[in-house]
Amino acid sequence: MSLPRTVAAHVALVASIGLSGLAHADSTVHVYAAASLTDAMNDLVKTYEAAHPSVDIVPVYASSSTVARQIANGAPADIYFSANEQWMDWLGKQGVTLTERRDLLKNHLVVIAQKGSQIQSFIPDKDHRLDNYLGRNERVAVGDPDHVPAGIYAKQALTSLDQWQALEPRLARASDVRAAMALVERGEAPLGIVYATDAKASDRVKTLGAFPDGSHPPITYPIAEIGSPDSTTEAFYQWLQGQDAAQVFADYGFGPAKLKQ
Numbered sequence: 001m002s003l004p005r006t007v008a009a010h011v012a013l014v015a016s017i018g019l020s021g022l023a024h025a026d027s028t029v030h031v032y033a034a035a036s037l038t039d040a041m042n043d044l045v046k047t048y049e050a051a052h053p054s055v056d057i058v059p060v061y062a063s064s065s066t067v068a069r070q071i072a073n074g075a076p077a078d079i080y081f082s083a084n085e086q087w088m089d090w091l092g093k094q095g096v097t098l099t100e101r102r103d104l105l106k107n108h109l110v111v112i113a114q115k116g117s118q119i120q121s122f123i124p125d126k127d128h129r130l131d132n133y134l135g136r137n138e139r140v141a142v143g144d145p146d147h148v149p150a151g152i153y154a155k156q157a158l159t160s161l162d163q164w165q166a167l168e169p170r171l172a173r174a175s176d177v178r179a180a181m182a183l184v185e186r187g188e189a190p191l192g193i194v195y196a197t198d199a200k201a202s203d204r205v206k207t208l209g210a211f212p213d214g215s216h217p218p219i220t221y222p223i224a225e226i227g228s229p230d231s232t233t234e235a236f237y238q239w240l241q242g243q244d245a246a247q248v249f250a251d252y253g254f255g256p257a258k259l260k261q
Helices: 005-026 035-051 064-072 085-093 149-160 164-170 177-185 196-201 231-239 243-251
Strands: 028-034 056-062 079-081 098-107 109-114 140-143 171-174 191-195 205-210 219-226
Touching: 028 035, 028 064, 028 231, 035 056, 035 177, 035 196, 035 243, 056 064, 064 079, 064 085, 079 231, 085 098, 085 149, 085 219, 109 149, 109 177, 109 196, 140 149, 140 177, 149 164, 149 177, 149 191, 164 171, 171 177, 177 191, 177 196, 177 205, 191 196, 196 205, 219 231
Parallel strands: 028 056, 028 079, 140 171, 140 191
Antiparallel strands: 079 219, 098 219, 109 191, 109 205
């Protein structure tokens, strides 16, 4: 028996709404990324969404450790973009499936000061100790070395340069690298240790010098899809590894990661 025309039209409308809702859900990609990627990723998301109007990219930024823990606790992440290998490894050990993991970017560690600071440029090495640039009660702003990648790299660099013991009690520990930079921007700390890309993104700080590459492990940004990605996630994931995205990352100061031998 056929349905009355008005009923049939209503059923068709409900069905179309349901299908459009499913399509919208399938076109959403949640990206959980390190705070240091904020500016570059926001630019990339804007570019990608402009070319793919039906796709909604939802970025979540925090310390790599914070977003890794959120994912491990069930956050709806489709892609995880970490500022170090350690937290990507940790996430895999929690039973989270990391699909097509690869190293994508590299960065550098630098010392910064507020834009108007009288401190002159220097190379932070064994001959130029950071504590020599601090007043009696002043501190160095840094991502918490207990879990923030930028802070972990900072601890490794300071340890290799025989400065960690003196500086550890004089650290202003922040929840992520951007929070550390904010302390310097506001003049609450005369020095900060951040990534070169963070310093480049701010017009309120200046870079005093970069830590020698050999003072800490290479700063590598691995990326992976979480679980079994759908076609929308896979398309965006592959686009992030293409030439258009590479140019945007380069504009923000990131370099391509070296391929592992």
